[in-house]
Each structure stands twice: as structure tokens, then as C-alpha cells.
Amino acid sequence: MKQYLIKRLQSNIKSLKTLKGKGRKENWKDKIQGALHSIPLMQYGITYKINTKDKTVHIQGLGDFKVNGISQIPCNAEFATANFIERNCDYFLHAIAYLPKEERVHNSMAIGIDLGITNQITFSNGIKVQYAITMSERIKRLYKVFSRAEYDKDTKKRSRRGTKILQKIKSEFLHQNNQKKDINNKLAHYVTTNYEYIAYQNDNIHSWMKFYGRRIYETSIGGFRECLKRKASTPLEVGRFIRTTGVCMNCGTVQHLSLSDRIAVCPSCHSVFDRDVVAANKIKQEVLCLWNLGETLAEDYIMPLQVACSNT
Numbered sequence: 470m471k472q473y474l475i476k477r478l479q480s481n482i483k484s485l486k487t488l489k490g491k492g493r494k495e496n497w498k499d500k501i502q503g504a505l506h507s508i509p510l511m512q513y514g515i516t517y518k519i520n521t522k523d524k525t526v527h528i529q530g531l532g533d534f535k536v537n538g539i540s541q542i543p544c545n546a547e548f549a550t551a552n553f554i555e556r557n558c559d560y561f562l563h564a565i566a567y568l569p570k571e572e573r574v575h576n577s578m579a580i581g582i583d584l585g586i587t588n589q590i591t592f593s594n595g596i597k598v599q600y601a602i603t604m605s606e607r608i609k610r611l612y613k614v615f616s617r618a619e620y621d622k623d624t625k626k627r628s629r630r631g632t633k634i635l636q637k638i639k640s641e642f643l644h645q646n647n648q649k650k651d652i653n654n655k656l657a658h659y660v661t662t663n664y665e666y667i668a669y670q671n672d673n674i675h676s677w678m679k680f681y682g683r684r685i686y687e688t689s690i691g692g693f694r695e696c697l698k699r700k701a702s703t704p705l706e707v708g709r710f711i712r713t714t715g716v717c718m719n720c721g722t723v724q725h726l727s728l729s730d731r732i733a734v735c736p737s738c739h740s741v742f743d744r745d746v747v748a749a750n751k752i753k754q755e756v757l758c759l760w761n762l763g764e765t766l767a768e769d770y771i772m773p774l775q776v777a778c779s780n781t
């Protein structure tokens with residue numbers, strides 16, 4: 470392991486030198502750093518060993534470490550390489566494990582997904598998901614202290630106290646991002662294990678940021694969509710400019726709805742519908758028309774409107 474580390478350092482410095490020879494400008498990244506932030510552990514059983522009973526990890530040359538969250542690893546995992554990393558003064562172990570291959574669903578069921586601001590995620594079967602990871606009080610407090618910390622503009626040096634608080638802020642943000650990722654993964658798992666065809670609209674979430682910056686930030690629905698693209702057995706995308714909100718499912722009349730209109734009444738056939746559920750269904754319908762899948766699909770139970778409304 471020691472040899473490997475030395476080799477890596479040497480190759481890093483060599484590549485830096487060749488870059489400099491080519492006339493690349495030196496920036497903060499290219500400066501030779503005095504510390505390594507990761508140690509690769511190549512062989513399970515020799516360089517590192519995970520003990521799920523005692524919740525410890527043994528690393529060659531460093532000893533035993535108590536590790537949080539080891540119980541989440543499934544018992545049939547087969548470990549390959551790992552990386553021992555340092556980030557914001559915290560230590561993590563990134564382990565890569567092989568799991569038996571899971572069969573993808575083949576039940577020819579379809580689901581439409583509508584992303585939104587008030588109801589973050591709405592499924593075409595009537596389930597609505599609302600969540601928000603708000604900025605914690607601790608971050609606000611830390612920022613207040615951080616703004617008072619000394620910073621020298623000429624030498625670009627921060628006071629010792631300032632760097633310490635910055636590290637704390639960074640690790641707090643990391644924690645929040647992990648929470649969002651966790652929610653995304655769990656929701657995506659529900660969808661991908663129950664439905665074969667998954668329809669979503671290619672909304673421009675980036676442009677929503679302009680108007681609802683913080684509320685989008687608190688949810689990371691864009692991340693959820695990316696997650697679906699990776700995991701779904703058949704992801705189907707609806708174009709950005711196809712109208713999905715405010716279209717009556719009964720007769721197809723289009724009406725303009727403002728954001729506060731959650732439940733709408735059709736002006737021509739007077740049927741009552743829930744805005745988001747209808748949008749999700751419309752996305753599903755649109756995709757099925759595009760792909761001519763309509764006949765091959767199994768029926769999905771759609772929750773009655775009253776139940777769907779009481780959930781909100």
C-alpha cells in the first residue's frame with residue numbers, strides 16, 4: 470500500500486511537470502499539495518476488511534475503525550476495491566461491492582410522473598409526494614459567524630477560525646445533499662420496481678429556478694429525474710412544449726390555470742379534476758400515443774379523486 474501511495478504521488482508530480490512544460494498556467498489546483506486526501510484500498514481481505522458484526526473496518530497499517538452505517542450493507546454483497554477518503558475533516562470509506570443481478574420488471578405497467586412546485590412529485594395513480602429539505606438553523610448560524618471571520622484580500626488568507634467554520638458549513642451541506650439523494654433513490658426504487666414504462670416530461674427545471682429558486686433547491690426534483698433515467702427499465706420522455714396542465718381528461722378542453730388552482734372544473738363538460746394527477750395522466754397518455762404502446766399495457770388502478778384530494 471505504501472509503495473502504491475508513493476507511486477501515485479510521483480506520477481501526480483510528473484504529470485504536473487509535463488503540463489507546466491506545455492505552458493499551462495498555474496492555478497490553485499495545479500499547485501503541489503502537501504497532503505493526500507484519499508487512500509485506495511485495492512484488495513478486500515488484505516488491505517481492508519469489513520466486520521459487520523462489530524461494525525468495524527480494519528485497514529492495513531492503520532488499525533481498526535468504528536464505522537457508522539455499516540448495517541445498511543446487504544449480507545450477500547461481495548466486496549471489491551475501496552477508497553478511504555478525507556473530506557471536510559470527516560473520514561469516509563467508499564466501498565464497491567457486487568450484488569446478485571436484479572431482474573427488471575416486465576409487467577407492462579405504465580406510470581406518468583409530473584414534477585411541480587407545490588406537489589413536488591405526482592404519479593398518475595394519484596399518489597402525491599411533498600418534501601423539502603430546508604436550510605437548517607445551524608447553517609444560518611454558522612454563516613452569521615463566518616461573515617464576521619477575518620479575511621485578508623491581498624494574501625487571500627482566511628483566519629483559522631474562518632476556515633474551521635467553512636469546513637463545518639461544507640459538511641452540513643454535504644449532509645443535506647445526501648438526504649436529498651436518499652429521498653430520490655427511495656422514490657425511484659418504488660417506481661422502477663413496480664412499473665415497466667415510466668413517462669416523464671422534459672421540463673426545463675433550470676428555468677423554474679429563476680422564479681422559485683429556493684423551493685426548487687430544497688427538493689432537487691431534477692436529480693430525481695436523472696435518477697429515473699438511469700434506473701428505469703424503459704424511460705419515456707415527453708417533449709418540453711407539449712401542454713399537460715389544465716387539459717380536461719374527459720373532453721380535452723384546454724384552460725389556463727394559475728399556480729394556486731389545485732383543483733379545476735372543466736368549463737365545457739363541468740367535470741372536476743385534480744390538476745397534478747391529470748397532468749401526470751396526460752404525460753402518460755402522450756407517451757403511449759407516441760410509442761403505440763396503448764394496447765399492450767396492463768391496467769393500472771387509478772385512485773378516485775376524493776381520496777387523492779384528502780392526501781394533500
Ligand SMILES: [Zn+2]
Nearest residue numbers: 717720735738
Ligand atoms: Zn371537459
